[in-house]
Amino acid sequence: MDFHHHILSRRCWIFDLDGTLTLPVHDFAAIRTALGMADTDPDILQFLASLPPVEAAAKHARLMEIEYDLSAKTAAAPGAGQLLDQLLRRDALVGILTRNTREIAIHTLGQIGLKGYFTSEAILGRDEAAPKPHPEGIEKLLASWGGAPDDSVMVGDYLFDLQVGRAAGTATIHVDRSGAFRWPELADLAVSTLEDLAEKLAYSVPIPAPY
Numbered sequence: 387m388d389f390h391h392h393i394l395s396r397r398c399w400i401f402d403l404d405g406t407l408t409l410p411v412h413d414f415a416a417i418r419t420a421l422g423m424a425d426t427d428p429d430i431l432q433f434l435a436s437l438p439p440v441e442a443a444a445k446h447a448r449l450m451e452i453e454y455d456l457s458a459k460t461a462a463a464p465g466a467g468q469l470l471d472q473l474l475r476r477d478a479l480v481g482i483l484t485r486n487t488r489e490i491a492i493h494t495l496g497q498i499g500l501k502g503y504f505t506s507e508a509i510l511g512r513d514e515a516a517p518k519p520h521p522e523g524i525e526k527l528l529a530s531w532g533g534a535p536d537d538s539v540m541v542g543d544y545l546f547d548l549q550v551g552r553a554a555g556t557a558t559i560h561v562d563r564s565g566a567f568r569w570p571e572l573a574d575l576a577v578s579t580l581e582d583l584a585e586k587l588a589y590s591v592p593i594p595a596p597y
C-alpha cells in the first residue's frame with residue numbers, strides 16, 4: 387500500500403470551506419483595501435486583532451457584510467458533493483475548519499447545497515478555535531471524534547490549510563485549480579479539483595458491492 391493510498395484510507399477528513407468546497411470568489415486584495423489594510427499584509431484576522439477595540443469591532447462588522455455578500459455569489463466546487471458522498475459511505479467523519487465565522491460557513495453551505503453533510507458541531511470558525519494555521523481547531527475536532535492525527539487529513543486551497551495540517555500532524559491535501567501548487571513541501575498530495583480527489587478516492591478504496 388503506498389502512502390497516498392494510506393492517506394485516502396484515513397477516517398477523519400477536515401476541509402477548508404472558501405475556495406476549497408466552494409468555487410473561489412474571495413478577492414482578498416479587495417477585502418484588504420475595504421478594511422484599510424496594506425496590501426502586503428496577508429493576515430486579515432491578525433490585522434483586525436491588532437486594532438483598538440472600537441475600530442476592530444467596526445471592521446469586523448464590515449468583514450461580515452463582505453463575507454455574506456460573497457456567500458451569495460459562490461457555488462459548490464465541482465466534485466464536492468461526490469467526494470463527500472463517497473466519504474460518508476465509508477463512514478468517514480467530516481468537518482470544516484474555516485477562518486470565516488461558523489454562522490457564515492453554515493449560511494454558505496446552505497447556499498451551495500452541502501449543508502446536509504456536516505453537523506454544526508463539526509464546523510469550526512474563527513470564534514470556536516484559534517484561526518488557522520494554529521492547530522487548535524483540528525485538535526478540537528479530533529477530540530470530539532476520538533480521532534488521531536495519523537488517521538486524519540486536512541484538505542485546503544491555501545497556505546494556512548497546509549500549515550495547520552502540518553502543525554496538527556495530519557496528512558495534507560492541496561487543492562489548487564491553477565495547478566501551480568506553490569507549497570509542495572507542505573502537501574502530501576496535490577490535486578487540481580475535488581473531482582480529481584474523488585476519483586483517486588474511488589480508485590484507491592473500492593466500495594464493496596452491496597450484497
Ligand SMILES: [Mg+2]
Nearest residue numbers: 402404405543
Ligand atoms: Mg480557502
